[in-house]
Amino acid sequence: MQNFIRTYLVLWLVLVFIGCDTSSADEEDDTDSESSTDSGTEDTVLNNRCALEDRLGGFEVTVLADYSSVQGIVNNGVLPASITTNELEQGGCILWKKHNLVCDPPCLAEETCDFDGTCIPFPLGQDLGTVTIDGLEKEIAMEPRAPGNNYFDTELPHPIFDISSRDIQLKTTTGYLDEITLHGAGSPAIQPQQSELVVIPGQDLAIQWDLPPQDTRTVVIFALNIDQHGSTPITLKCEFEDNGEGLVPAAIIDALIDAGVTGFPSGRLSRGTVDAVQVAHGCVEFAVRSHKAIDINVSGYIPCTGPGTCPEGMTCNLETYLCE
Numbered sequence: 001m002q003n004f005i006r007t008y009l010v011l012w013l014v015l016v017f018i019g020c021d022t023s024s025a026d027e028e029d030d031t032d033s034e035s036s037t038d039s040g041t042e043d044t045v046l047n048n049r050c051a052l053e054d055r056l057g058g059f060e061v062t063v064l065a066d067y068s069s070v071q072g073i074v075n076n077g078v079l080p081a082s083i084t085t086n087e088l089e090q091g092g093c094i095l096w097k098k099h100n101l102v103c104d105p106p107c108l109a110e111e112t113c114d115f116d117g118t119c120i121p122f123p124l125g126q127d128l129g130t131v132t133i134d135g136l137e138k139e140i141a142m143e144p145r146a147p148g149n150n151y152f153d154t155e156l157p158h159p160i161f162d163i164s165s166r167d168i169q170l171k172t173t174t175g176y177l178d179e180i181t182l183h184g185a186g187s188p189a190i191q192p193q194q195s196e197l198v199v200i201p202g203q204d205l206a207i208q209w210d211l212p213p214q215d216t217r218t219v220v221i222f223a224l225n226i227d228q229h230g231s232t233p234i235t236l237k238c239e240f241e242d243n244g245e246g247l248v249p250a251a252i253i254d255a256l257i258d259a260g261v262t263g264f265p266s267g268r269l270s271r272g273t274v275d276a277v278q279v280a281h282g283c284v285e286f287a288v289r290s291h292k293a294i295d296i297n298v299s300g301y302i303p304c305t306g307p308g309t310c311p312e313g314m315t316c317n318l319e320t321y322l323c324e
Contacts, residue, residue: 046185046273047219050283052083057125058276058285059151059170059182061136061160063189065292068160070133070140071152074284076176077123080114084235087259091249093222093238095256100232125149129173135186136160136168144175161186161288163213170286177284182275184288187216187242190271196295197267199226201257205248207240209269218242221270221289226256226298228263229321242271257298263321264303265296 050058059072084096099115107119114120125148133140137160142151161168165186172180193208207222220240227233236256240246272289302323304316310323317324 046183046217046275048276049274050276050285053078054278054283055082056123056279056282056284058287059131059133060287060289061133061168061184062287063159063161063290066158068156068158069152070136070142070156070160071150072131073125073148073150074128074176075123076126076281077121078282079123080112080120083115087234088252088255090252091238091247092240093236093248093252095234095236095252095259097232097234097259126176128177129175131170131172133168133170135165135184137162137165159189159290163188163216165288168288177279177281180277180279180284182277182284182286184273184275184286185217186288187212187218187271187273187290189290190220190269190292192269192292192294194294196297198297198299199224199253199257199265200299201254202250203253204250205253207246207248207269209244209271211244212242212271216242218271218273220246221272222246222248223268223270224248224256224265224296225267226262226265226296226301227260228266229319230260230262234259261298261301261320261322265298267294267296268292269294 055078056076057072057074059070062069081099081101084098087095087097101113101115103113103117103119107113110122111119112122125144127144127149131142131151137157140153142153144151163186168184168186170182170184188210191210193210197205197207199205209220212218220242222238222240224236225233234256236248236252238246238248268291270289270291272287274285274287276283276285302310302314304310304321304323306316306318310316314323316322
């Protein structure tokens with residue numbers, strides 16, 4: 001009997017030792033795994049973008065002046081009308097030309113016009129399963145919504161991210177695509193340092209904004225549209241380092257004005273990150289940004305909305321919505 005008890009105690013001690021040792025090893029493995037993941041995320045190269053001809057869509061976390069939004073959609077094809085042409089590039093700025101695609105006979109409701117004048121199936125939003133976004137002020141879990149498989153969340157704190165949001169991760173589950181993971185990083189909302197920008201022919205356009213903390217991984221995008229009613233409008237987009245200032249070259253300004261000025265100009269500054277992943281069907285993006293609108297004045301042009309909206313002695317041209 002004593003031998004049985006002694007044998008039992010020895011076996012019990014061995015099992016306890018093995019159990020404790022296995023638990024310790026598991027904890028060490030978990031720690032190593034977390035450290036590796038965090039390190040990899042910090043080293044992730046952000047600010048990649050999809051080529052326009054491959055972009056199926058994506059997701060965006062946005063902070064605006066009064067509210068924040070989280071939304072996205074991924075289609076099963078590229079919408080031809082969304083593909084713009086690089087007309088001129090200089091100093092980090094590009095003039096993008098939008099194409100007016102026409103098909104004869106006109107396309108059916110479920111079709112869209114392609115560049116060669118033929119009708120193709122209209123790209124449709126796809127079910128990506130549950131889309132989660134971690135690292136924001138609120139953990140996001142979105143399901144596709146009918147019709148169209150759009151993803152969005154309308155119950156968000158504001159702002160939804162800030163500088164403490166070092167690691168923002170978007171993940172999809174199985175669906176139209178395999179599981180994908182995309183990354184982003186938070187930052188303070190951008191603050192333009194000028195209340196109005198004046199676009200002057202023959203002159204560079206200087207833009208200033210607030211400096212972010214040194215360890216942010218953001219870039220700044222400046223978007224400008226001065227041809228609101230043109231048949232083939234050209235818009236300007238510049239990508240600058242987030243160092244507080246950017247310069248649009250005079251050659252870009254002149255080409256933008258020569259392409260046409262109509263209606264009220266609009267401008268916007270954005271600060272953020274963009275990540276992208278190539279998938280079997282194309283490319284998907286994930287953007288984390290803050291936007292601020294900027295008042296724009298094009299020297300020599302006075303926009304209007306109709307009769308009685310121009311200075312004395314001038315009338316509103318309803319084709320260009322400019323005073324003459």
